[in-house]
Structure formats: structure tokens, C-alpha cells
Amino acid sequence: MPYTVKHHETITEQLSPEHPGVNLDLSAYRFGLYKNGELVDIITTFDTGPDLRRAVKEHITDNEPEGPEKAFLLRFFDPSCAPPWERKTMTRRQLPTPEALLNSLNDEGNAVRFEKEAAGHLVYDVASGEWYAFINNHWEPAGDKIGKTLRFIGKSIEEEQKYWNRRAENENTPEMRNLVAQLQNHLNLSKNHTKQVALRKMIEGSSMQVNLTEASDGRYITCKNGAIDCKTGEFIPIWACDSIREKYPLIYFDLIYTPGLRSQAFIDHLKKVFDDNTSGLSEEERTLRMMELGRFFLRLTGYLLYPGNPEQIILFLWGKGSNGKSTTIDVLREIFGSEMSEASVRELYAGSEDRPASGISRSLSKRAMLISEASDEESRGGRISADTVKALTGDAMTSRFRDMYAKSRPQKVVCTPVGVTNELPRFDKTLDFALLRRLKTIPFPHLFAGDERVKDIRESLLAEKDAIFSMMVDELIAYTKEGLLPVPAFCASTQNELLAGFEVSAFIEECVEKSETGRVSRLELEEAYISWCARHDIPVGLSKIQMPGYDEYSQVNFRQGLSEKEKRALFKGMRVYGFDELRTNSQRYFKCRLK
Secondary structure (H helix, E strand, O other), X not given: OOEEEEEEEEEEEOOOXXXXXXXXXXXXXXXXXXXXXXXXXXXXHHHHOOOHHHHHHHHHHHHOOOOHHHHHHHHHHOHHHOOOOOOOOOOOOOOOOHHHHHHOOOHHHHHHHHHHHHOOOEEEEOOOOEEEEEEOOEEEEOOOHHHHHHHHHHHHHHHHHHHHHHHHHHHOOHHHXXXXXXXXXXXXXXOOHHHHHHHHHHHOOOOOEEOHHHHOOOOEEEEOOEEEEOOOOEEEEHHHHHHHHHHOOOEEOOOOOOOOOOOHHHHHHHHHHOOOOOOOOOHHHHHHHHHHHHHHHHHHHHHOOOOOOXXXXXXXXXXXXXXXXXXXXXXXXXXXXXXXXXXXXXXXXXXXXXXXXXXXXXXXXXXXXXXXXXXXXXXXXOOEOHHHHHHHHHOOEEOOOOOOOOOOOOEEXXXXXXXXXXXXXXXXXXXOHHHHHHEEEEEOOOOOOHHHOOOOHHHHHHOOHHHHHHHHHHHHHHHHHHOOOOOOHHHHHHHHHHHHOHHHHHHHHHHEEEOOOOOEEHHHHHHHHHHHHHHOOOOOOEEEEEOOOOOOOOOOOEEEXXXXXXXXXXXXXXXXXXXXXXXXXXXXXXXXXXX
16 A cells, blocks of 8 residues: 555643642554655544554545546455455355355365455465465565465354354254354364464465466566556556456566656765766766766666566676676666576686576576676686677577476576677687677776765665666666667777777788788787787786707797787687688788788
8 A cells, every 4th residue: 555654743631730649641642654755644543543544545535536546556455355364354255055055064175165255365385386466556576465374264164153153043943052052163163373384385276376486477577656568668556457457467676666756865875986087088087988887787777677588688888996886786686676687707707508507597587696806807707708798688488497406397488688798708619790799898997086986875776766767667668669779889899898898909900901811820910919918018928838849958949928828818809890800821810921
């Protein structure tokens, strides 16, 4: 219910001011009535009495405009509309005949009573073996609600007993007296805990079974004041959410969506983290880049709410140092809650395909999968499998990932992978066009230092999380109409720099050009790269390489060459930039020429 009541103050009034020792002071309480977090009225128990429910109902009756919203709100005060775990009286009809009552005095009869009272409010998920309850606009694990409902069923038989006691008094026959005695025995048994456990086992096999994995429509996300159809962008107000009850929406954000609401704190934060203060750009160029990158990032946050990954992308938020990445992700993690799951980057490494990937397996059904701080150290971190990334971003169904001690099974890929890295990690294969097209890189180019490093920035941002959520939903709606925004040109230009490494990228752009007839061997390319690094005072990993044909004790049989790690980076960079590598007579060369 959108209305909440909060205690403001306690008021004490002396009824005997001339004789305070008589102790006839009268205490009352003042409450604030809030609708969706906004104060709409002050309630004082001097005026309304202790029944706050009646006071809230009177406020709704007097102040809410006529319409479906008012009817929805007033339903909360109708005992028959309350869910069975909150209900005091039964809503099912009395059984019409003594024979029907006698046939119902068993576990099967109680199961029928349960189904009539709880239909539409509780379902049993056969996939997880748990009960789920419908709360306003979404289904969630029932928890203690199932126990309360079972106790209510046992207690509701007392109403049947009162009804049949009155009939027995009127008819006064041996058959009716025997019927009432059997009903009393059944009532006593139904209140027994062991009997309720047996009843629960019986109704778990009843018509209230649903496989929520298959029945739940993931296109709907729900929030405090309604639901959003993520595929059409339609907002469904809370009073109309009964229409999606049988769509079994499971995703709930404990936030309020307000169309058009903006979070100024979050906007200011994005302006700072996307303001490049490290590359020496002009003020105008910095501002233009910041605005373009901020709009691109905001649209992506809305896209993360979309079910599945139709654009087949994997995001990488990258940048070294204190640049606001962690704060930004912390805010998104708080907004998404359980819909943003984390997986170890090691589960993406080549060679791990046949091993359990619990983090990925559990993240596939979420909206976003977070991959934190991928290592660039090949000796420590390994290489990410290009095939694994393609499976995560391309297939509607995959059997590639499994949980610990579980067998592989087809799973629907719903999540969008998001990497948070200092550098883009290395891949196990040459990155082809299909993979390059899926990588979206977002730099965090601002380096915070000194007074710019604010310690409580996360708390100030989360104070406006309703507004941030509203911005994300608005961007989701914009995505359903317009799609993603174009990748900023400077992000696209740094794509190759990230994949090849900055030094390698600069060397290739400055010293190498494509040529159909030119041939440059690996050794020639290696020597040119060493010379280029020396001219620019760039440290590079070198090693001694023994040359053939010389005595091993001579000093002239060695030359300086790149370390294996530097070689791999250089040759991979050439492939990233589209230079074909061929082999002739055991010699490998690139189709290019040195400038």
C-alpha cells in the first residue's frame, strides 16, 4: 500500500492542572500520513481515536479522486480482500448439506478449504520447492505466510462449527448432534501442528502448483508504485497490476518510479567521472566528450533493465586510479539489488569450459552480471575465452555453464555482462569482427585527487536512489523507442588501443601501414618496435636471445629481443588492427610495410 504512518510526537494534556498529583494526564499521539514517501496529512489520536486504520480510510475516502486508484486503496480495508495470512474471517461459502460437511472432515477437505481461501494469493513452485505469495504487484517467497495461512485454515473451521451449532440447535436431531461432535474433533485436529504439516505436504501436490521458471514473464519488473513492461516501455500503475498477476512477475525493486524525475546528484557525479582531466584536452573538447559519454552511459543503464541482451554486447568500464568506477558500480548494485549478480573473472578464462562456473550459472537469469577487476597479468590471470564471451552475449539458450556438482543443462541467457577493469583483459584468440562488435568500452578518464576525493559521495547518491531508478526506467523506455545511442567516436578510437595496448597502438599508427605487396617479418617488426620505444623513452621488456652459429661463450652470439609477453602483445596488436599474418617456408610475416 502506498500509504504509511510514522509517529511524530507524543502529546500530554493535564486533565487536573490544579491537582497534578491526581495523575489524570491524557496522552495522545501525532502521526504523519505519507503517500509514496510524501507527507499528505497529520493524524492526532485526540481527534481520530486509537484506530489509525479508520483514520487512513477516512482520509482516502475524503481526499482521493474517484477512480480505479481509489477503489484499489479502499480494498485494503475490506476484510474479504485481505490475503489469507492476514485474514480473520473465511471468504468461502458454507457447505450446503450435512453429507458434504461429513465428506470434508479429512485432509483432502482441508486441502480444498486451503485452495479456496488461498487461490490467487499463493502458489507452489515445483522447480524450487518453495511457496510464493502475491504481494500487491509481484510474487515473492512466502516465508512465514504459508504457516499463517495454514493456521488460518484451521481457525476458520470454527466459523463452520458456529454455523452448524446453530443448525443443530434448530433441528435438534441425533444426526445433527453427531455431525457437530465430528466437526469438533476435526477442528481440534486441524489446529494440531503435525496435522498442518501433513496438510502442507498434501497441498504441495495440488492444483496450486506452478513452474515459475517457465511461467514467469521476465519482461515485467515491478516497483513500489507499479510495474514496467520492459519490452514496450509501458508503465502499469499499482492499481492495475492485477492484470499481470498470472504473468507471475518475480522481479521487484523497492523503489518508486516517477516519470521525468532526475537525480541531480547522480548527474553531477557522472559529469565529474567523465570529465577527462588527464589527457590535456581543451575545456570545450572535455565538455563535449563528457556530455556525449554521459548520455551514452545513461542509455546503457536503462538497457540493463531490458530482459535478455538483444544487442549482444559486453560492457567494460575501465580506467586506472581513483576515478569513480567503484562508486558508480556500488550505486548500480544498490539499485539492482539481487538482479545484479557477480561472477569471478576466472570462470571466463580459456580452459575453464568444462569446469563448474557457479557464478555465471547463477547470473544468467539476472538482469546484469558483474565481472570485477579482471587481471591483465597473463601469468596470474590467464586469458579470457572468446568463445565463452560469445556464448554469454549471443545465444538465447546455452548449456555451456553449470553449477558446482550439477550437470550441464540448457539455460536462458537473460543477463548483460559488465566488466569493471583497470585494463581490458587479454583474450585467448585473435579478436574477430563478431567479438569486436560486441565489446563496448566506457572510459573513466577523471583522476580524483586532493579535495575532489569525497568520502561520503556514495551515501549522498543513494539518498536519491528513487530518482536514479526513475532516470534508468526513462532511459529504458527511450531504448525501446530509439535503441542504443551511437558509441562516442573517441570510445571507438580507444577500442583498438585497449585491445592492443597503448604503446603498441601508438607504434602501429605511427610506423606501420598496410600494403598488399609489402612483407615485414616478425624479427623486423620486433626490432622496429624496440627502436621506436627507445626513441620515445618507453620502457619495454627485453631478453637476451642466442644467435645460431657462434660459440656459446662468445659475447657476440646474443642479441636483444622482446620478452615473450611483449612479443605476444605486439603481434596481437597487429592482428587487432587488421594486419594479416602469413607463413612461407616456416617464416611468419605481416602484409604491411614500415614507414
